[in-house]
Amino acid sequence: MKSHSTEQTLKLxxxxxxxxxxxxxKKLGVSWNTADKWLLELVIEGKVERIKKVGVTLWVLK
Structure with missing residues (x-):
């Protein structure tokens, strides 16, 4: 992931x-797939946690 996108994602x-x-x-002006990919990469890096709920996936800082 690019450093700039990482910084923007973590800031939000x-x-x-x-x-x-x-x-x-929506906030970063990218596709849903791109945003999801960035968040998954942050999960792999151990910076973000993924919480699956019925019908939605939530992302939070660790």
Whole structure:
């Protein structure tokens, strides 16, 4: 993941505490798939936690 997109994603998570891929995509002007990919990469890096709920996946900082 690019450093700039990582910084933007983490900044939004710090501000909002919880975010969905759709919200991130809308705020950063990227596709849902791109936002989801960035968030999954942050999960792999151990910076973000993925919480699956019925009908939605939430993302929070660890």
């Amino acid at each position: 998570l710090k501000e909002q505490k919880i975010i969905t891929s759709s919200e991130l995509a």
